[in-house]
Amino acid sequence: MSHERQSARQVAILGMAGAFSAMLAVALGAFGAHYLKALLSTYYLEVYLTAVEYQMFHSLALILVVTLSRFHIASRPVIACLVWSGRLFVFGIVLFCGSLYLLVATQVKGLGAVTPLGGVAFILAWTCLLVAFKRTLSLSVKET
Numbered sequence: 001m002s003h004e005r006q007s008a009r010q011v012a013i014l015g016m017a018g019a020f021s022a023m024l025a026v027a028l029g030a031f032g033a034h035y036l037k038a039l040l041s042t043y044y045l046e047v048y049l050t051a052v053e054y055q056m057f058h059s060l061a062l063i064l065v066v067t068l069s070r071f072h073i074a075s076r077p078v079i080a081c082l083v084w085s086g087r088l089f090v091f092g093i094v095l096f097c098g099s100l101y102l103l104v105a106t107q108v109k110g111l112g113a114v115t116p117l118g119g120v121a122f123i124l125a126w127t128c129l130l131v132a133f134k135r136t137l138s139l140s141v142k143e144t
Helices: 003-034 042-069 076-106 109-113 115-143
Strands: none
Touching: 003 042, 003 076, 042 076, 042 115, 076 109, 076 115, 109 115
C-alpha cells in the first residue's frame, strides 16, 4: 500500500473516531444533565462534567487534525506529526475521560491515578500538532 493511501486510511479512521467521540460527548453530556444530576454528589457531577468537556474539546481537536491532514497528505513529515497527534488525542480521550467516567460510575478513587496519563497524552498530542505547523512553515519557506 502506498504512503498516501495508507495515510489517507489512517486519517479516515481518526476522523471517524473524532466524530464518534464528539457525538458520544453530546449524549453523555445530556445524560449527565438530565439524569445523573439528581443521583450524584456535587463532586462527582463536576468530575463527570469535566470528562464530558475534555472529551468534546479533544474530539474537536481530533477533527481539526483530520481536516489539516487533508491539505498535507503528500508531505510525509507533516502527515506523520498529524497522525501521531490524532492517535494521542484518541489515547488521551480514552485514558483521561474514560478514567473519569469510571471514577464516577464506581466511585473507586484509585481510578483517578490513570487520569494524568491521559493528560500527558493530550499534551503530547498538542505538541505533535505544534511540530506539524512548524514543519508546514518550513516547507512553505523552502518553496519560496
